[in-house]
Amino acid sequence: MPDIKVTPLGAGQDVGRSCLLLTMGGKNIMLDCGMHMGYNDERRFPDFSYINPDGPITSYIDCVIISHFHLDHCGALPYMSEMVGYNGPIYMTHPTKAIAPILLEDMRKVSVERKGEQNFFTSQMIKDCMKKVIAVTLHQSVMVDNDLEIKAYYAGHVLGAGMFWVRVGNQSIVYTGDYNMTPDRHLGAAWIDKCRPDLLISESTYATTIRDSKRCRERDFLKKVHECVDRGGKVLIPVFALGRAQELCILLETYWERMNLKAPVYFALGLTDKANNYYKMFITWTNQKIRKTFVQRNMFDFKHIKPFDRQFIDNPGPMVVFATPGMLHAGLSLQIFKKWAPCENNMVIMPGFCVQGTVGNQILNGAKKIEFENRQIIEVKMSVEYMSFSAHADAKGIMQLIQYCEPTNVMLVHGEAEKMEFLKEKIKEEFNINCFNPANGETCVINTPVKIPLDVSLSLLKAEAKKFNMLPPNPERRRVLHGVLVMKDNTHCLMDVEDACKEVGINRHIIRFTSTVYLNDSGPPLSTAKKLHQLLEEKLSQWSVTISDVEVSVESVIVKVEGDENEQKSIFVSWTNQDEDLGSYILELLSSMAK
Amino acid sequence: MKLYCLSNDPNKPCHILTFNEITMMLDCGLSMQSVLNFLPLPFVATNRLLNLPTWMPNDVVDADLEGELKENCDRVFVDSPLEFCPPLDKLINFAQVDVILISNYLCMMALPFITEGTGFQGRVYATEPTLQIGRLLLEELVIYIEQCPKAGFATQWKNFVHKLPYPINEAFKPKSWKQIYNMANVNASLSRIQMVGYNEKIDVYGALQVVPASSGFCLGSSNWIITTDYEKIVYLSGSSTLTTHPRPMDHNSLKNADVLIMTDLTQTPISNPDSMLGVLCVVVGMTLRGGGNVLIPCYPTGVVYDLFECLSLKMADLGVANCPMFFVSPVADMSLAYSNILAEWLSSVKQNKVYIPDEPFPHGMLVKSNKLKHFKHIYSDGFSTDFQEPCVVFCGHPSLRFGDAVQFVEMWGNNPRNCIVFTEPDFDYIEALAPYQPLQMKVAHCAIDTSLNFTQANKLIKELKPTTLVVPECYTKPPAGAPNLTELVIDSTPERTVIPYKWGEVINLPLKRKQGKVYIENDVAKQVHPVEIKPGTFLSTITGNFNVKDNIYNVKELKPTSDIGPRNINYEWGSINLSELMAKLSKEGINDAKLDNTANGYVIHLQEKDALIHLDEKNTHVLCNSDENLRSRLRTILMQCLKKF
Numbered sequence A: 001m002p003d004i005k006v007t008p009l010g011a012g013q014d015v016g017r018s019c020l021l022l023t024m025g026g027k028n029i030m031l032d033c034g035m036h037m038g039y040n041d042e043r044r045f046p047d048f049s050y051i052n053p054d055g056p057i058t059s060y061i062d063c064v065i066i067s068h069f070h071l072d073h074c075g076a077l078p079y080m081s082e083m084v085g086y087n088g089p090i091y092m093t094h095p096t097k098a099i100a101p102i103l104l105e106d107m108r109k110v111s112v113e114r115k116g117e118q119n120f121f122t123s124q125m126i127k128d129c130m131k132k133v134i135a136v137t138l139h140q141s142v143m144v145d146n147d148l149e150i151k152a153y154y155a156g157h158v159l160g161a162g163m164f165w166v167r168v169g170n171q172s173i174v175y176t177g178d179y180n181m182t183p184d185r186h187l188g189a190a191w192i193d194k195c196r197p198d199l200l201i202s203e204s205t206y207a208t209t210i211r212d213s214k215r216c217r218e219r220d221f222l223k224k225v226h227e228c229v230d231r232g233g234k235v236l237i238p239v240f241a242l243g244r245a246q247e248l249c250i251l252l253e254t255y256w257e258r259m260n261l262k263a264p265v266y267f268a269l270g271l272t273d274k275a276n277n278y279y280k281m282f283i284t285w286t287n288q289k290i291r292k293t294f295v296q297r298n299m300f301d302f303k304h305i306k307p308f309d310r311q312f313i314d315n316p317g318p319m320v321v322f323a324t325p326g327m328l329h330a331g332l333s334l335q336i337f338k339k340w341a342p343c344e345n346n347m348v349i350m351p352g353f354c355v356q357g358t359v360g361n362q363i364l365n366g367a368k369k370i371e372f373e374n375r376q377i378i379e380v381k382m383s384v385e386y387m388s389f390s391a392h393a394d395a396k397g398i399m400q401l402i403q404y405c406e407p408t409n410v411m412l413v414h415g416e417a418e419k420m421e422f423l424k425e426k427i428k429e430e431f432n433i434n435c436f437n438p439a440n441g442e443t444c445v446i447n448t449p450v451k452i453p454l455d456v457s458l459s460l461l462k463a464e465a466k467k468f469n470m471l472p473p474n475p476e477r478r479r480v481l482h483g484v485l486v487m488k489d490n491t492h493c494l495m496d497v498e499d500a501c502k503e504v505g506i507n508r509h510i511i512r513f514t515s516t517v518y519l520n521d522s523g524p525p526l527s528t529a530k531k532l533h534q535l536l537e538e539k540l541s542q543w544s545v546t547i548s549d550v551e552v553s554v555e556s557v558i559v560k561v562e563g564d565e566n567e568q569k570s571i572f573v574s575w576t577n578q579d580e581d582l583g584s585y586i587l588e589l590l591s592s593m594a595k
Numbered sequence B: 001m002k003l004y005c006l007s008n009d010p011n012k013p014c015h016i017l018t019f020n021e022i023t024m025m026l027d028c029g030l031s032m033q034s035v036l037n038f039l040p041l042p043f044v045a046t047n048r049l050l051n052l053p054t055w056m057p058n059d060v061v062d063a064d065l066e067g068e069l070k071e072n073c074d075r076v077f078v079d080s081p082l083e084f085c086p087p088l089d090k091l092i093n094f095a096q097v098d099v100i101l102i103s104n105y106l107c108m109m110a111l112p113f114i115t116e117g118t119g120f121q122g123r124v125y126a127t128e129p130t131l132q133i134g135r136l137l138l139e140e141l142v143i144y145i146e147q148c149p150k151a152g153f154a155t156q157w158k159n160f161v162h163k164l165p166y167p168i169n170e171a172f173k174p175k176s177w178k179q180i181y182n183m184a185n186v187n188a189s190l191s192r193i194q195m196v197g198y199n200e201k202i203d204v205y206g207a208l209q210v211v212p213a214s215s216g217f218c219l220g221s222s223n224w225i226i227t228t229d230y231e232k233i234v235y236l237s238g239s240s241t242l243t244t245h246p247r248p249m250d251h252n253s254l255k256n257a258d259v260l261i262m263t264d265l266t267q268t269p270i271s272n273p274d275s276m277l278g279v280l281c282v283v284v285g286m287t288l289r290g291g292g293n294v295l296i297p298c299y300p301t302g303v304v305y306d307l308f309e310c311l312s313l314k315m316a317d318l319g320v321a322n323c324p325m326f327f328v329s330p331v332a333d334m335s336l337a338y339s340n341i342l343a344e345w346l347s348s349v350k351q352n353k354v355y356i357p358d359e360p361f362p363h364g365m366l367v368k369s370n371k372l373k374h375f376k377h378i379y380s381d382g383f384s385t386d387f388q389e390p391c392v393v394f395c396g397h398p399s400l401r402f403g404d405a406v407q408f409v410e411m412w413g414n415n416p417r418n419c420i421v422f423t424e425p426d427f428d429y430i431e432a433l434a435p436y437q438p439l440q441m442k443v444a445h446c447a448i449d450t451s452l453n454f455t456q457a458n459k460l461i462k463e464l465k466p467t468t469l470v471v472p473e474c475y476t477k478p479p480a481g482a483p484n485l486t487e488l489v490i491d492s493t494p495e496r497t498v499i500p501y502k503w504g505e506v507i508n509l510p511l512k513r514k515q516g517k518v519y520i521e522n523d524v525a526k527q528v529h530p531v532e533i534k535p536g537t538f539l540s541t542i543t544g545n546f547n548v549k550d551n552i553y554n555v556k557e558l559k560p561t562s563d564i565g566p567r568n569i570n571y572e573w574g575s576i577n578l579s580e581l582m583a584k585l586s587k588e589g590i591n592d593a594k595l596d597n598t599a600n601g602y603v604i605h606l607q608e609k610d611a612l613i614h615l616d617e618k619n620t621h622v623l624c625n626s627d628e629n630l631r632s633r634l635r636t637i638l639m640q641c642l643k644k645f
């Protein structure tokens, strides 16, 4: 099967709800299983009825791969495995396996207990789902079955984020999930080797951004926070508990220390302590600097950052609060936002991307009034700042990754349609390769060259090499492999014709032709032979023409000069049937000279 | 394929394997048995050691030798900076080594000797724990040696080895011994290591693939699978089938090798690690209850993690929980910290703890509750104030020739209530204690070696089914000290060839590659037209444009060119039926063909055209002057009379 088929169930020309179906060499693989944070109805999960309209999908899917713990990549996993029905293997890295269930439970609580949503998965379902997870280590080659192999690469982005290489037979793809190509305060940069996949499926959240230097953005962030607390304002930073939060905490912690600031900094309790523990134990997944110093100083023990209590919301005076979730769609961060939004001294800093339908998305689009389900209307007078700290690859990073792994095709997902178009053209132009960006539900078919592995006798390879190396170097010359494929007893092997005949027990029958041309050329036969050698070398530049005494040979063709000093020479041209082209060509050449 | 053996100690292995034009070093262990011949290096010089009498061979008068040898309790020791026995460097130039594979952190102590100052330019592969923990061991060794500098380098004694008493007269190749490397060498050497994960496929210059597989022996320990498309060689070093803290051994990937090289089996073949651990707990409990201290000379990693866990529980049971455990090593803090961040390399029980999230080992908790206290040295800040007796002290070095253990033996040696417990299997405990005799303290020998014993190894070999088995010679015969224990050998069976090797040998391993692999593209595959020669046997010629990149052979379609070039061709086979040929000739209007017999066949003379066709079983030769028309008609007829593929 020379095709690779990819159908996005989510994240096709869209951000959020990442879920792709990959079909390759007869295997079906689900890449990520995310939810959309902006919806409260059935649109929040991918449409699994696409796979099987009548229920369970175990028999349709060979394995599921989860790239990292963000809910837009794993949020629908318990729904898919426990409610739709899937009992096959689910692969993810160790940190993802550790952290994902916590975020899933956190989200479940917000959705069911606070928003009263129905038809949601239960805590037990999360546990049952996680039992199906097989944790993988970076670069480990995992054989899902005899034909399907997967391998994880470091993706940066968040703790434990992986890019996955998937191979079936000779076909392979790389799925990036979310990644970033520049190291940040706690994570390293994504890395991949020259694995030359047939298809690279890359996220493109920041498809058109070439982000300004990270240091500038950090300075900008600190300046804004500092100015706000100086004027007595309150700063709300909605974050996800793991990932960006740790990086910003390190940033504020060192700044507070250096500037000797007194305004309190809080981190909304819940996941914090645990989160930092995960960072401690999976320190091998963080960047070089943190790994080197972790024995002396744990970067995740903060001196200035204290746990937050709900009662502090109404405290007078300046403060900085990190609260979850990051897109202001529910929970504590939304609660604090409602309280603080009407005061113009306050500030909210959105450190990451917000999907459509969330409050975060609305205020970033400049909304000055937000209406909530219960008709409550909140006026937004506080200043709203967007700081892109999200560790996604920008256009430059995406191009860099393409350069690293040298794919033959690229597919862009997890981005906005118009931005993708821009990048798509750029990729086609720069790398001269195909680039696709299918919409949700749209199947993209990628043709791949088929390569069939064949056993070959070493003596055949050696004979070819010997022959090739004997010829004078000529970059024009093509190397040619010729042999006979012997197929018997379910084995096959390419070998030299003589060996092949011996192997199957038959005798070759060699047909040889000898024709004679009479040529007028005075002088000894040797000089005629030399002339003929020169002529043939000229005419047959791709071939090796040799001379020995009065015999000139090319392959099996022998040209022999006979006669004495007299003018007329008999030229015998002889060749086997296999060299009919060459033999008859030479014969014709000599005949035309004789005329 | 050749195997060179560069180490005299099967438990500190070092081999060279040459295969498919790649020169590969398998492990680079450093034998430290040499240090037992030297006097201990105390941090604070003791009068006892300073005042040991000088020893001279009876009939020798040599001023240079004077003072190099000291005597204690009928044993002779060299009074000099310590020396080690690095891998043999005479058989191979280390600059030619392309790749070094390291199985575990105990098999890499010679790495700086191999890679630094030798012109070595190859790659070194090891797992992350092997690198991180190996670094701790190398650093500890260098710090221990450098903290006790010793003037006066003894050299003359090496010329009189044959005149020295046992056991120093049996010292192995003392003239090749070297002083230890420095920290700069350690750092330079370790910076060459590329970290790899279990089951990661590593391409070696396109010629070979190597894959590390978990060996169950210690954190990050691995066996190596070396393959081409057609051959499989397995190198099995320190391995364990017991359940302790590391990831269990991966058997499956080791099966059906053409060659299995097996080394680093247990050093305590007759004792069982579990019962030894039991004895150790009892000894520690009794000593502490009797008011005595326990000294456990050890490496700063490995079984000590299990000992902390096990002893802390046992001490609570025995009511001595208030006695502290001290872990003294220049790398103690690093060792405790690293062991708790390598969850991916641990047994599933330990691994599952991080999902809670709890630390995989309890020693973090033991440190918090002050049950386990760690210090870099005994002279570190805080040690003397925290020090409290009775207690248990874990510290290096197990040879008792250097490290803080030297100080503890001197301090506690003359009190019979104290006890020294030997848990590391690398050194003979009687030899280790020899320079300290006479001693009053109790001595317990509880060597815990979790690596394969002979029963386990033989069972494993049966399961793995290698065609050829290669083992150190000493594994093919019973131990020298117990010739009647014939069960302590690797079984030889008719099913496989067993090849023994020993130090300094180069052996040929039977492996002859007959096949390679090419990849043909679809267009080439489409041109394959199999012809059934006999039932179930097919032949087809294949011709294609051949290109080679990174040792991968691709065959593409041969695009036709304007001038005369190579193209796919077919072959005729079988023999010509004469009457069929004659009939076809006449059908073509050639009626003057005259048939004659020759020595081995026939000749047909076409009289009008004066053309000849010579025929026999396997050949047909057409001679027809320059009549191309006739020739081409004859060619068509002949080809109709023959089968082809």
Ligand SMILES: [Zn+2]
Pocket (backbone or CB within 6 Å): A068, A070, A073, A157, A178
């Ligand atoms: Zn993400």
